[in-house]
Amino acid sequence: MPRAAPYLAVADMLRARILGKEWAIGERLPSRARLAVEYGVGRNVVHRAVDRLIVDGLLEGRAGSGTYVRMPRERLRLVRSRHRERREGSPLRPDSRERGRADAWDAHSQARVPAPEAIAERLAISPGDLCVRTHYEFLADGQPVQLSESWEPMAVTDGTPVVLPEMGPLAGKGVAERMRSIGVVISTVAEVPRPARATQAQANLLGIGVGDLVLQIERTIFDTDGRPVETADMVIPDARREVVYEFGVDRP
Numbered sequence: 001m002p003r004a005a006p007y008l009a010v011a012d013m014l015r016a017r018i019l020g021k022e023w024a025i026g027e028r029l030p031s032r033a034r035l036a037v038e039y040g041v042g043r044n045v046v047h048r049a050v051d052r053l054i055v056d057g058l059l060e061g062r063a064g065s066g067t068y069v070r071m072p073r074e075r076l077r078l079v080r081s082r083h084r085e086r087r088e089g090s091p092l093r094p095d096s097r098e099r100g101r102a103d104a105w106d107a108h109s110q111a112r113v114p115a116p117e118a119i120a121e122r123l124a125i126s127p128g129d130l131c132v133r134t135h136y137e138f139l140a141d142g143q144p145v146q147l148s149e150s151w152e153p154m155a156v157t158d159g160t161p162v163v164l165p166e167m168g169p170l171a172g173k174g175v176a177e178r179m180r181s182i183g184v185v186i187s188t189v190a191e192v193p194r195p196a197r198a199t200q201a202q203a204n205l206l207g208i209g210v211g212d213l214v215l216q217i218e219r220t221i222f223d224t225d226g227r228p229v230e231t232a233d234m235v236i237p238d239a240r241r242e243v244v245y246e247f248g249v250d251r252p
Helices: 006-019 032-039 043-055 082-088 117-123 175-181 200-206
Strands: 059-062 066-069 076-080 104-114 130-140 143-153 186-197 213-223 228-237 241-245
Touching (some): 006 043, 043 059, 175 228
Parallel strands (some): 076 241
Antiparallel strands (some): 059 066, 104 130, 130 143, 143 228
């Protein structure tokens, strides 16, 4: 059988020592140069091993100071489930009983924003076509847990009471309910999750470190004619939340 990469082996040994409380929470680890000598590997191997444990949430790096054992954080579960959402009667919102779900959010919408090329492709419109762009910051128990940037073509909602997602009679009701009120019926939601590293702007808003692992979810919502009516990019900090996809099984 193939052997694990050297940095993974070093990461496993360091993890065992951390979990065995050889170093207390908040205590600084030996320098990476010292660990390289101790394990008989190159510094780059130790560097990758330590980075792995930082991503796993066991360690944290402090600029100019070193690497420290991190206070363990509970990773709250976020369930992405259309099956469950249908059962609960809210087509696009998480289960209201889910621990750690967003219970508050800030939103800012801007109308008549020209669609960038990538967004236009996702919405099946021409680059420069006008959209409503909305930035969201979601909070759970006062802690930032998710960011989102949503785009809706103004050709769908312009001149209606629901042109701005967080204003009007259906403010905050979600895409499906808003669209249904103007005769547009949602049939499909497609999501593409990708791992990424937090940018400076994302880190500032989420209260995490630059380069920390995040999950980016590209979501697009389609009506019954297959027309995209909304697309969004969601950013979720990996250290705080684990994302679970749940699928229902059609009964014969």
